[in-house]
Amino acid sequence: MALLEYLDISDLAVGLFFIGLYGAMTQRNIIKTIMSVGIMDLAAVVFFMLANYQDGAGPPISGTPVDRMADPVPQALMITAIVIGVSVIAMCLATFMRVAYRYGTADWNILIRRLEK
Amino acid sequence: MMTLPPTGPLHLLVLTPVTVAAFGFFLPQRAYQRLLFLTNVVVAYLAVATFIEVRWGADIIELVAQWREGVAIKLVADQYSGPMVLLTGLFFLGTYVFSTRADYMDKVFLFLYMLLQSAILGLFLSGDIFNIFVLLELGMLTIAILMMYKKEKQAVYDAMLYLMMNFIAMAFFLLGIGYLYRTTGVLDLAMLEQRLALLESPRTVIVPYAMILTAVALKSALWPLFGWLPRAHGAPSAPGIVSAILSGVQVKVGVYLLVRLGGVFSPIIDAAPFFAVIGFITAVVGFMLAVAQKDIKLILAYHTVSQVGLIVFGINLGPDVAFWGGMYHVINHALFKGLLFLTAGVIIDQYGTRYYSEIRGVLRRMPIVGLAALAGVLGITGAPFFNGSISKYFIQQGLQGNLGELGLYIINLGTILSFVKYSTILFGPPTPEVKPARDPYIAAISAVFGLAILVGGIFGGPAVALIYGPEYAAAGAFGLDKVIIFVLTLALGVGVYYWIVLRIGAFLAAIREFKFNFNQVTVFLTSFFVVLLAYAYFAV
Structure with missing residues (x-):
């Protein structure tokens, strides 16, 4: 179990990223690929949140002593990244809906064959 | 001292x-x-003034809202971003005037157009890597909506593929x-560069290097990641x-970021040979696909891939003259290409x-548009x-007597x-039922762009010195040998076109119809990442 003790949560986030990438490379279902890419995005967010992690640090708001505050930069940036991720996924799903109505399939391979020449 | x-x-x-716009x-x-026309004029003025200030005054660095350096959002106008801002400001004004009377200029379109302008200007001025991420995402969403604006044919499919490919790249980023x-604990580009130089073991940053540069390579449409660009x-x-x-x-945003972010990592990782080779392959694959197309907009689009490859090839060759040749080729x-796309839209x-x-005789039907x-x-x-000819001549200067010259x-x-x-x-008798265009805005802007192309050629050397600073003699580009080489290449091109290209129609149709699906594109992206990572591992 030495390997498991060596790993920390950031490594799990990287693992999650590559699981998402695997999904995007292998899944033929469009919804599943959109979900895979969403997982990649969120894994990157989790990784970033843990970038300057300190044990026992408090939230960076008034009330916490300055020396015990967690690094506020990743939190401020990641709230932006999460919002962006949500809107891009929403946009992907919306375009997928139009595609599904038009071509009647959720499979990348069948979809390519049904495109107009 | 002149007053700025x-x-x-x-x-x-x-x-x-x-x-x-909001x-x-x-x-x-x-x-x-x-x-919005007035806004475009104001922005173009600001862009020109900023360019002049940077070129003859000093670099402008602004920390937004007076936060301290390293925390603040930083905007930088310098030797690289100044000319790009100038180009963007004037280009948007020109295209805006061009389509004054066009029927697609409704309010939603205009809003998206201005949003894209903000995103592009912001990308050129950003001095902070997270800001670049946010603006890339903003630009991506705007472009996806503009792509399906007239809702024709497979537009929605193209937009979906474009979004997904770029979204994966941005997750990498x-x-x-x-x-x-x-x-490093910082996101500011200048501070990143300082701190990366101090790292004890540079191999700790090859993973982020490969991730960021893979995303940028997709943005600048390098082989094999250019699938989104023609769409x-x-x-x-x-x-x-x-x-x-x-x-x-x-698309120049990608090339610019390649220079900018490559520069940030330059103290420890130099991948210029890698990108020079990729640029060359992109240029060759791009024109091959362009020849296979039937749709005039797709010919131009695949050709953009080829030209971006040439630019990346030039700026990564090594010699300064080739680098500035590549940068001049950006402009x-x-x-x-702006002019060709604008006129293609009218045609x-x-x-x-x-x-x-099905299109013949543009020169006779619309003389000004045709001449432009x-x-x-x-x-x-x-x-x-x-x-x-000038920018290609400069790139060639950096290759004297090298195998790459043949590549060029x-x-x-x-x-x-x-x-x-x-x-x-352009040539031949026009199709009879076509009515000639009578739009002064289109004619005027086409003429301005056309003249700029000629002036930028005749005064090539001074233009590079004026825009970027370094002075190189371009007189060699007008030599008799260059004219002869051009005429010979032209004759060879015409010959190859009539004797070979026209006879392999079935083969070209097969290339044209062949499409990669999303999974395969993701595999390309991952492979590019792995190869770049391996290259960086051995180059450090």
Whole structure:
């Protein structure tokens, strides 16, 4: 179990990223690929949140002593990244809906064959 | 000491277009369009003033809202970003005037257009890597909507594929930024560069390097990641003005970031040979696919891939003269490809078809548009006295007696080959039922772009010195030997076109019809990442 003790949560986030990438490379279902890419995005967010992690640090708001505050930069940036991720996924799903109505399939391979020449 | 025109703070450049477009949205259509015209004039003025300040004064660095350096959002105008801002400001003004009377200029379109302008200007001015991430995402969403604007044919599919490919790339980019932040604790580009140079073991940053540069390579449409570009730039449902902006300015964001972010990592990792090779492959694959197309917008779009490859090839060769040749080609390509896309949009509207075989006699039917398109073709093929010849000459100077020089001739032959095909639409008797265009705005802007291409060629050397600073003699580009080489290449191009290209129609159709699906594209992206990672591992 030495390997498991060596790993920390950031490594799990990287693992999650590559699981998402695997999904995007292998899944033929469009919804599943959109979900895979969403997982990649969120894994990157989790990784970033843990970038300057300190044990026992408090939230960076008034009330916490300055020396015990967690690094506020990743939190401020990641709230932006999460919002962006949500809107891009929403946009992907919306375009997928139009595609599904038009071509009647959720499979990348069948979809390519049904495109107009 | 000459007096410099006053400039505003840099954030005005980024925020003016989007703020005015958002707050003016309640106005009626006509008033909104006039308001945005004024905004474009103001932004173009600010861009010119900023460029002059940077060129003859000092670099401008602005820390937004007076936070301390390293925490604040930083905007930087310097030797690289100044000319790009100038180009963007003037290009948007030009395209705006060009389509004054076009029917697609409704309020939603205008708003998206201004939003894209803000995003592009912000990207050129950003001095902070997270800001670049946010603006890339903003630009990506805007472009996806503009791509399906007229809702034709497979527009929605193209937009979905474009979104997903770029979203994966941006996930790579974000994870790369996370790694960088964990290693260095800063996001500011200048401070990143300082701290990376101090790292004890540079191999700790090869993973973020490969992630970020893979994303940037996708943005600049390098082989094998260019699949999204023809879909976006040649999208049948996007008006010509959108294609012109995407090909003229937006794709240069990728090239610019390649220079900028490559520079940040330059103290520890130098991947210039890698990108020079990739650039060359991109240029060759790009023109091959361009020759296979039938749709005139797709010919131009695949050709953009080829030209971006040439630019990346030039700036990564090593010698300074080739680097500045590549940078000058960025501006030249914006001029001639912008002009070609704008005129292609008009031609498609007038003839009601996008297939090159059904369009004939543009020169006789629309003389000014046709002549402007001809100037664009001469510029892009590197005809002597047109601007393309100067930048290609500079790139060639960096290759003296090298095997790469042969590569440059191959690329140029391919360019000529695809434009022999394109220029068949200009000549011959016009299709009878077409009515001539009578739009002074279109004629005027086409003429301005066409003249700029000629002036940028005749005064090539001084133009590089004026825009970027370094002075190189361009007299060699006008030599008799260059003219002879061009004529010979042209003859060879015409010969190859009539004897070979026209006889392998079935093969070309197979290339044209062949499409990769999303899973395969993701595999390409992952492979590119792995190869770049391995390269960085051994190059450090």
